[in-house]
Amino acid sequence: MIPLSTLKSGDRARVEAIAGEPALVQRLYEFGLLEGEEVELLAVAPLGDPVEIRIGNTRLSLRLREAEGVTVSILR
Numbered sequence: 001m002i003p004l005s006t007l008k009s010g011d012r013a014r015v016e017a018i019a020g021e022p023a024l025v026q027r028l029y030e031f032g033l034l035e036g037e038e039v040e041l042l043a044v045a046p047l048g049d050p051v052e053i054r055i056g057n058t059r060l061s062l063r064l065r066e067a068e069g070v071t072v073s074i075l076r
Contacts, residue, residue: 002074005051005067007041013072014038020069028070031060038075 001016015037018025032055033039042059043052049064062070
């Protein structure tokens with residue numbers, strides 16, 4: 001398992017765990033970022049922060065430090 005922040009554009013992964021401040025974790029849950037969900041990394045900003053992911057039909061931008069708290073396993 002690896003942090004979401006280490007994925008490359010186009011990689012797909014399954015969310016295994018979400019860690020961080022309780023308010024941030026709650027907010028990510030509200031956006032649909034839940035354990036077991038499949039995510040795809042769509043883009044990384046030119047300077048590496050933020051990253052854009054897709055969860056179902058939703059696109060979400062996360063700061064790099066927020067993405068580091070999301071543990072995923074790569075789907076092949």
